[in-house]
Amino acid sequence: MTTPTDLDFRRAMSHFATGVAVVTTRSSAGEQGATISALTSVSLDPLLLLICLNRDSATYAAIAESGYFGLSVLNNSHKDVAMQFASRTADKFASDVIERSEDGTSFIKDALVQMHCEVVETFSGGTHALFMARPTSVKVQEDEAPLLYFQGKLGVEI
Template identity: 40%
Template sequence: MQPLPADALRAAMGHFATGVTVVTAGPGRDPHGSTVNAITSVSLAPPLLLICLREDSLTLGALLTAGHFGVNVLREHQTSIAKRFARRGASWDGVTYSQGIVGGVPVIDGALATLECAVHDVADGGDHRIIVGQVLAVEHPEEHVSPLLFYRGTFTKLGA
């Protein structure tokens, strides 16, 4: 059997709409961030989630060094932030953020929700690493706020 071409998997998975996050790591003057839609809840007790980052990701390196990371769920109007952190070594110029309570992870101001995590486990995921994080702090609004979505290779929003 022939190996499945990467573009075939990408096209098929494009039909699965996902939320958009920026995973952050590296407190202090050297923050890192990567746009990530490979994220899911794993367990409620203990509270665990998983993210996937490319093996050569600068954010992955910072995350593994620090042992902590943040997940910033983006609002529907934060497309520019998603696009910025989809590039390797993205600049933080003009992005306002604060230091979180878990290891000082960068928390993007105005994100729909933030989850601050400690690295719980790391597994091989081909050209990615699968990071399981124990969620230690969360912040989110009580009212409905529309998230930014990714579907078939483009950013979009919820329908009416």
């Protein structure tokens, strides 16, 4: 083994297959959203999860301001949605794949999971922020395959 460079580290981590999700929120700057693959459960007592976002992103700033986010875990048919929310386009929400909950939180239609989360703590991790959050509502759809991310590719078959 050798001391890793940032390129070595990125390549090594690309071998860890992950699910893909979209996080959304609303702040004084309007609706913001981003595609993420850094998501994990933390605790069952209390219920906690963790997401990671680049601190330079508009979505990071919006979640830091609002204190909440909508989380949509994407199914295998959502590759275009993942790319849409990974882009820097201003009209991410001008789409028929968006649905809103009673409180106005945006979610992706037909996502495997739709979860409303309240931020309880924020940590700094280099270029990224880690938001620890408590889910306040959840909806699960059981009958679809997940969208996976592996070696820089979306939609890897399992």
